[in-house]
Amino acid sequence: MKIIKNTLKIILLLLFLIMALFPLYWVIVTSFKDYKEIYTFPIKYLPSKINFENYKYLFEISNFGIYFKNSVLISLISALGAMIISIFSGYSLSRFKYNKAKNTLLLAMYFSQMIPTFMIMAPLFTSFANFGMTDSLFSLMVIYISTMIAFSTIMGKGFFDRIPVALEEAALIDGCNNMQTIIKIVIPLSLPGLAAIFSFAFVNIWNELFLAAMFMSSSYKMTIPVALNSFISKAGVSWGVLSAGIVVALLPTMIIFAFTQKYIVQGLTDGAVKG
Amino acid sequence: MLKKSHTQKNKFLIYILIPAFLFLGLFIYFPVIKGIFISFKNYTLFDLSNTQFNNFQNFKNIFTDQNFRFIQILFNTIIWVVISLLFQFILGFILALLMKKPFKGRGLYSALVFYPWALSGFAIGLIWAWMFNGQFGVINDILLKLGLINSNIGFLSNPKIAMISVIVVNIWYGVPFFAIMLLAALQSVPNELYEAAKIDGAGPVKQLFSITIPYIKPTIISTTLLRTIWIMNFPDIIYAMTNGGPANSTNILATQMINKILKFYDYGQGSAYGVVIIAILLTYAIIYLKISSKKGNDNI
Numbered sequence: 001m002k003i004i005k006n007t008l009k010i011i012l013l014l015l016f017l018i019m020a021l022f023p024l025y026w027v028i029v030t031s032f033k034d035y036k037e038i039y040t041f042p043i044k045y046l047p048s049k050i051n052f053e054n055y056k057y058l059f060e061i062s063n064f065g066i067y068f069k070n071s072v073l074i075s076l077i078s079a080l081g082a083m084i085i086s087i088f089s090g091y092s093l094s095r096f097k098y099n100k101a102k103n104t105l106l107l108a109m110y111f112s113q114m115i116p117t118f119m120i121m122a123p124l125f126t127s128f129a130n131f132g133m134t135d136s137l138f139s140l141m142v143i144y145i146s147t148m149i150a151f152s153t154i155m156g157k158g159f160f161d162r163i164p165v166a167l168e169e170a171a172l173i174d175g176c177n178n179m180q181t182i183i184k185i186v187i188p189l190s191l192p193g194l195a196a197i198f199s200f201a202f203v204n205i206w207n208e209l210f211l212a213a214m215f216m217s218s219s220y221k222m223t224i225p226v227a228l229n230s231f232i233s234k235a236g237v238s239w240g241v242l243s244a245g246i247v248v249a250l251l252p253t254m255i256i257f258a259f260t261q262k263y264i265v266q267g268l269t270d271g272a273v274k275g
Numbered sequence: 276m277l278k279k280s281h282t283q284k285n286k287f288l289i290y291i292l293i294p295a296f297l298f299l300g301l302f303i304y305f306p307v308i309k310g311i312f313i314s315f316k317n318y319t320l321f322d323l324s325n326t327q328f329n330n331f332q333n334f335k336n337i338f339t340d341q342n343f344r345f346i347q348i349l350f351n352t353i354i355w356v357v358i359s360l361l362f363q364f365i366l367g368f369i370l371a372l373l374m375k376k377p378f379k380g381r382g383l384y385s386a387l388v389f390y391p392w393a394l395s396g397f398a399i400g401l402i403w404a405w406m407f408n409g410q411f412g413v414i415n416d417i418l419l420k421l422g423l424i425n426s427n428i429g430f431l432s433n434p435k436i437a438m439i440s441v442i443v444v445n446i447w448y449g450v451p452f453f454a455i456m457l458l459a460a461l462q463s464v465p466n467e468l469y470e471a472a473k474i475d476g477a478g479p480v481k482q483l484f485s486i487t488i489p490y491i492k493p494t495i496i497s498t499t500l501l502r503t504i505w506i507m508n509f510p511d512i513i514y515a516m517t518n519g520g521p522a523n524s525t526n527i528l529a530t531q532m533i534n535k536i537l538k539f540y541d542y543g544q545g546s547a548y549g550v551v552i553i554a555i556l557l558t559y560a561i562i563y564l565k566i567s568s569k570k571g572n573d574n575i
Contacts, residue, residue, distance in 0.1 A: 009373055013384070016370050019447065020388045026413055027402045043416045089295030092288045105292075112303050113501075114556045116508050118533050119549035122318070122542040123309035124302065146302035149295050172280070178287040207395030209511065210533070225397055232401070232515075239405050246398050257393035258386050264455075 024250075031055070031243035038240050054244035062241075064248065066220055067227045071206060072252070074137055074223060078144035079201035082152045083194060085145065090156025091186060095165070106157075109150040117147075117210055125214060135217045143211060148201040155200070159193030160186065196263040203253045224249045314550045318543035326543075333547035344523060352527040354438060355513075356506050359445040360499065366446065367453025374454070375461045389451040396448065400515025403444040407431050407516070431517050434524035441513050441525050448512065453498060460494035461487065496567045503563075504556055528552050 030038060031054050033047045058064040096102040124143060125134060133139045163186060171181045187194070209225035216222055222230070228245050257264070317329045338345050370388070374381065391399065406413050407430035415427045430440040468486050477485065488495070510529035513519065519526035519534060526534075532548035535541045 012369070013373050016373070016450075017384065017388050020391060020451075023399075023402045023406060023447075024390070026406055030405065039411055043411065043413060085294045085298065088291035092292040095284075096288055097285070105296075108299075108304075111557075112299060114504055114508070114553055114560070115303065115307050116529060116532060116549045116552050118536055118545055119310040119553070120303065120306035121536070122313060122546070123306035127306070142298075143302055146298040149298050150303075153295055178284060203393050207397070209395070209397050225395060228398065228401065239408075239411075242401060243405070246401060249398055250394060253393040253395075254390055257390060261386055261389065262382075 027243045027246050027250075030239060031247050033240055035238055035240060038238060054238075054240040055248075057241050058244050058248065062227070062231075063220065064224075064227065064245065067222050067224050068248065070137065070221060071223045071225075074141055074144065074212075075202050075206040075252075078141045078148065078205050079198050081141065081145040082148035082201045083198045086149055086152035086156045086197060087182070087187065087194065089149070089153040091160050091182060093153065094157045094160035106154070109153055112150040121211065121214055124211075128215075134215055135221060136215075137221060140212060140215050143215070144205045144208065147208075147211075148204060152197045152201055155197050156190075156193065159190045159196075163189050192263040195260050199256045199260040199264055202256060206249075206253050310546045311550055313542055314546035316543050318541070318546070320540035320542070329543070333543045334550075336544060337547055337551060344526075347523060348526050348528060348531050351438065351523075351525065352507065352529075355442060355445070355525075355527050356503060358442050359449060359506050360502060362442075362446045363449035363453050363502065364495075364499065366450045368457055370450060370454040371457035371461055374458055389455060391448055392451040392455070394448075396509060396511030397515045399444060399448050400512040403440075403447075403512075404431060404516045407440055432521055434522045437517050437521060437524045441516050444512050444516065445506065445509075449502065449506070452502065456494055456498045457491065460491040464490045496563075500560060500563055503559065507552065507556060528555075 029045070029047060032050050032052075033044070034051045034053055037044060037047060037051075093102055093105060096105075128134045128139050167185055167189075168181050171185050172178075176184060207225060208223075209229060212223045213226045213229060216226060224245070228242065228249060231242050231245060313326075314333055315328055315331065316326045317332075318326045374385065378384075409415065409427055409429040409432055412427075412430070414430065415424070418424045419427070428436065431437050464487060468490070469482060472482050472486055507527075508529055510527070510533050513525050513527065513530050514533065517525045519530040528548055528551065532545050532552065535548065536545035
């Protein structure tokens with residue numbers, strides 16, 4: 001009985017794994033096939049030889065290297081910005097004593113999660129255009145920081161709730177001021193949580209398409225999702241090149257996810273759900 | 276002395292809250308208010324000099340547009356949200372139950388099985404659009420080889436099937452989220468509860484419904500609420516796969532909204548759809564929280 005149960009469990013676990021991995025496998029295989037092989041029958045489940053033609057096209061002809069650099073720069077700085085700001089807002093909401101004010105502020109944060117991106121796009125664009133600040137990496141970073149602050153704060157609050165106030169009081173008695181307490185006590189104790197906040201924001205910003213597409217008009221300022229989007233509208237770009245682009249786009253977030261997965265899980269569950 | 280440090284601390288807490296709300300205020304709340312105003316105006320990119328109040332025309336259009344397409348779009352949206360959510364939840368719950376007890380390599384397993392969560396909806400849509408391709412798609416090939424179908428299926432070109440196809444992809448994308456959340460919740464259920472239930476002679480199914488589910492109910496409520504909001508506001512997969520077609524069969528409120536903006540540059544009309552989405556989500560959230568908190572009280 002126990003053996004049957006365990007075998008069934010293993011089979012189910014394997015099924016979930018295959019389902020999860022197959023699309024990844026398929027996009028990688030496609031990216032290494034040459035143009036002809038992609039459109040031949042019978043479909044080949046392995047490329048007859050590893051072919052780098054699609055990747056060559058990406059980096060030599062379509063400037064994917066520049067888009068990659070843009071995406072890394074924007075995601076890194078915006079995620080750091082959102083994290084730093086929400087350390088303070090999350091800590092504040094965690095230690096705030098007035099429940100009514102606190103709940104109102106939290107609700108305001110939750111409400112911002114319901115707003116469709118397209119609703120704020122035109123107003124943002126026209127406001128930034130007034131200052132001549134569209135088509136700028138900086139503007140996009142500022143906007144991305146804003147879109148990530150609410151969720152980061154909610155997550156951060158969940159983490160800070162678990163740090164005993166007694167520790168901070170001890171530091172205050174030792175002569176630390178409020179700011180020093182945060183830097184010396186609160187931040188070191190919540191590093192896993194901060195890692196979660198950072199990577200969650202990074203992944204979301206890295207993947208964002210529509211705001212970046214609207215704000216960046218110069219082609220050398222495109223981010224990776226925008227570049228992928230421009231591939232599909234351009235006729236003549238094959239699924240091979242698109243697949244190679246997708247593989248390149250997936251790599252950083254998957255690496256980050258693999259390293260910080262544990263903390264993200266903890267962060268999401270402690271912060272967003274119970275908090 | 277003590278009182279003084281208290282008011283000081285409160286002042287400090289308010290100061291450090293300012294940057295966050297400055298960003299939110301300037302770049303989220305202020306634009307959304309402006310967006311609501313835009314929804315009552317003529318506002319197309321072609322003619323920004325002529326943006327005036329247009330007597331609720333944008334909202335009238337939503338409900339009367341092209342032979343009452345709104346009903347179809349609303350219906351599509353409900354199907355998209357409900358079916359996606361249901362299967363994401365059920366499959367995520369099964370996966371979480373399977374992973375609850377530690378086994379060798381669970382860390383690696385979870386990294387591999389949860390990774391879709393780190394991908395963008397847009398990239399996922401593209402990958403699956405290629406796999407669902409009617410001519411060269413691998414899914415058709417596999418189904419043919421398994422003898423489940425006789426000829427290729429137009430997963431994305433057949434209006435009767437397209438919605439199922441995009442929902443399958445959305446389910447695939449959302450299972451890790453639920454599994455992650457529910458797994459953490461499952462691990463917080465005290466073991467004593469199960470031991471006591473075993474002594475009372477409760478089987479696995481009874482344990483599931485009388486202990487596990489009631490215990491993790493708060494997590495279930497908050498995750499389904501959060502997920503509903505995200506799915507409803509999530510045009511990326513459909514945008515990448517079918518862009519609402521064929522024949523509107525996969526058009527939901529979110530894709531209709533972005534089409535009005537991306538295709539027709541009609542921000543007034545698009546924003547009106549945005550207002551409808553926010554109104555639906557707010558109503559839903561309030562009702563959902565009311566009902567679930569009431570039931571929670573009954574249990575206690």
